Amino acid sequence: MPRQKKSKSKRPGEKRADIRAVAAKAGVSIATVSRTINGNNKVETLTARRVREAAKSLGYQPNTQARALVSGRSHMLGVMISDITNPFFPELIQSFEEIAVANGYEIMIGSTSHDPRLIEGVIDRMLQRNVEGVAVMTFGVEASVLDRLASRDVPLVFIDVAPNAPGMAALSVDYRFGIEQAIQHLAVLGHRRIAFIAGPRTLQSAVLRENAFIEGTRQIGLKTPPEYIVRGTHTLEGGTKAMEELLRLPMPPTAVMCSNDMTAIGVLHAAADNGLRVPEDVSVIGFDDVHIARYTIPPLTTIQMSCKTLAVSAFSALRAHAKGNVQSAPERYEIPTQLIVRRSTAIPNGALADLNTPLQRQALPSRRVKGSKS
Amino acid sequence: MPRQKKSKSKRPGEKRADIRAVAAKAGVSIATVSRTINGNNKVETLTARRVREAAKSLGYQPNTQARALVSGRSHMLGVMISDITNPFFPELIQSFEEIAVANGYEIMIGSTSHDPRLIEGVIDRMLQRNVEGVAVMTFGVEASVLDRLASRDVPLVFIDVAPNAPGMAALSVDYRFGIEQAIQHLAVLGHRRIAFIAGPRTLQSAVLRENAFIEGTRQIGLKTPPEYIVRGTHTLEGGTKAMEELLRLPMPPTAVMCSNDMTAIGVLHAAADNGLRVPEDVSVIGFDDVHIARYTIPPLTTIQMSCKTLAVSAFSALRAHAKGNVQSAPERYEIPTQLIVRRSTAIPNGALADLNTPLQRQALPSRRVKGSKS
C-alpha cells in the first residue's frame, strides 16, 4: 500500500507540483513542458504560453536532482578556499557567487583550514555532488588535491599555480607591480630598513609575493638581511607573533610589508601593544585590501587585488573549460594589483628611525587629519 | 546511436563506476550493494565484505543526485545569513558546516544583503535544491521569507523570532544578561552618559538588543535621552556615521555601546578620526566578539555570543524537526551571552568627561600595558 501517513501538508493531496501535473493542466505531453521550461525554441508560441501559465498557476519548480541526474549537469561549482575566517575570502565568495547565480549555478564552498585531511574530505564531497568545476582559490595547493581532482575530469581553475594538464586554467596575479609600487612608496618616504612578513611556505602565492618583495628591494639597491624576512601564517596571530620577532631584533625595521591584510592587522596590534606608533615609528603595508583595511587604526596602506576581477576571471575560465571548447584554452587571465596609500605609512622619524636615514619630508602623501588633537 | 564522441577520459571505457558495476563484480544484485553501502544490517557479513571490496577496487562513489531523487532526501541544509562580509557569519558558518558535514550534510549558503529581492531568490534556490531544512541566521526576517518557506514544509530554525507554526524552532539568545553586564561595567567605571548604536529596525534581534539596553540602563537609574540612541546598519560604515552623529551632539556620551562588533569598529575609526582617544575619551563596547575584536586598537571590550553554541543548537533543532519527531519540539534553545572586558573601556576622564561625573579610580580592570611609552 502507498504510505499515506506523511500527509501533514495543508491539504492532503497538495503535493509539490509535478511536470506531469503541468502537462496535464496545459493539455500537452511532459516533453513539451520540459522543452518550454528549458527555452527550447521548437515549441509553438501559443503552446508555450499555455504551458507557462499552467506552470505558474501550479507553482511548478523543476526538481533539480532529477534534472541533474538525467542531464548529467549538476549546475554546481565548487570553490575551495583556505580560511573562511580571513575576510578576503568571504568577499571573494560573494563576488563569485553573484556571478555564478546569475548564470544559473549554485556554489559549494570548501574551507580547508590548511589541513590536508580536511582538503581530501572537501574534494570528495565536491566530487560526490558532481560539481561541474572547481575554483581553487586557496592560493597554492598541495599536489594531492590536484591529482584527486584531475583524475575525474572536472575543469579546474587555480590561482598562480599552473598545471599543464588539459581542462585546467590558471589565473596569474601580477604581484610584482603592486609590490614594487609599495617598495617605491616606502623608499621615497625614506625607508631603508624594510622587513617582510611572508605567508606559509605551502602557499604558492605567498611564495610569489615573497619573491616579488625580494626582487623589488634588490632592484632599488636595498639588500634585505635574512632576519628581515619572517614567516607568518596569513592570520592575525601570525602577524602579531612575527612582528614581535621583528621587534626583538637589535635593529628593527622602520617599515614592515605583509603578505596579507590579516597579517598587517596583527602587526598593527603588536606595534600598539609595544608602545610603537604607526606610522610615526613603523610603517605598515598590507596585501589584499580587504574591506576592513579602511577602518583599521590607522587606516591601512595596502596592495589591492581586485577580488571582483578574480571572481570574474575564475568563473569565465571555468565556464570556458566546462563548455568543452578546450581549444580556446590557454588564455592567461591576468589579475592586476595596485597600491592603495592610506595612513599606515609615513616618513620614519620615530623611535625606530636611524641617523643614517636621510629624511625627505616632501614625500608624505597629503591627507587631511580631521580634528587632529595637538 | 549512442554518442561516443565524449570519450576524452584516460581510457575509452573508463566511466565512473556504477552501482551495477559493483554488483556485477561482487556477484550480487544492485539491491544488495545498496543495502551494504547504506549500512542496512540485513546483509550477510561475508557478502557485505565482498561488496565493499568490489566497491573499493572500482572506486565506487554513489551518485548523490540519484540518491536524492529516489529517497527524497537531499542531505542539504540551507543557511541564511544577512551579510557574509560581517566576520561573525563566516565564523558561524564554519561552526555550522563542521557539524553538518560530520553528520553527512552539505550546506548551502544564502547571503541576503538585506535586500528583499535577493532573499526571495535565495529561498527559491534553496527550495529548488530541496534543502531538508534551513537555519535562518539572519537575525530577524521579513515576513515574506517565513511565508515562502513555510508553505513547503521544510523545517526551519530562527534566531529570536519565534513563529508558532509546526516544524519551526527558535533559538533564543539571552541578550539581557550580557548587555546588563556591560552596562554595569560602564556604570562602575563611572559612566553616566551612555549611548547606543542600534542595528537596522528590520532585524528582530537588533531590536531586542536595543530594548535590552534601554531596559538595562533604566534599571540602574539612568535615563537615556532619545538622541543617545542612534541607528546604525551593523556595518563599519554605519558605525562610523552613527558615531559622527553622536559627536555632533552638544553633550556627547562618554561611552558607546554597539549592536554589533562591526559597528564598534566603525566607531573606533570615527573616534580616532576625530582625535578622540579610546578609552580615555570614549569607551566603546561591541557585540558578538568576532575574532578580530581582540586585534582592534585598542582591543575591543565586547559581549560574546558563542557562535559555536549557536551552530550546535541550530543544527540539533533542525535535525529534531527533520526527523519528524515533531512531538519533541518546543524545547527552547538558550544561547548565553557574556561580557568580555578588553581595553576599549575605562574611566571617563578625557576630553568628553564632565564635572558632574564622580571619578572612581579603583574600578579600572588592571591589565598590563606592555612597553607603554612615556
Next chain:
DNA sequence: AAAACGCGCGAAAACGTTTTCACTGGACTT
C-alpha cells in the same frame, strides 16, 4: 501533382539510485 522537407509534438528510454515485494531455504516451534 508528387516528392521532399521541416516543424511541432508525443511516446518512451534513460539517468543511478532506494525500497518494496516476493521468494528461497534453513532454523525454529508445536
Next chain:
DNA sequence: AAGTCCAGTGAAAACGTTTTCGCGCGTTTT
C-alpha cells in the same frame, strides 16, 4: 514431522526529469 518464521537475497517499481526518435501534417521544391 509438519508448519511457521525469519534472515538473506533478487526483481522490479519508482523518483522527476531530459532527450531521442518517430510521426503527422502543412509547406515548399521539382
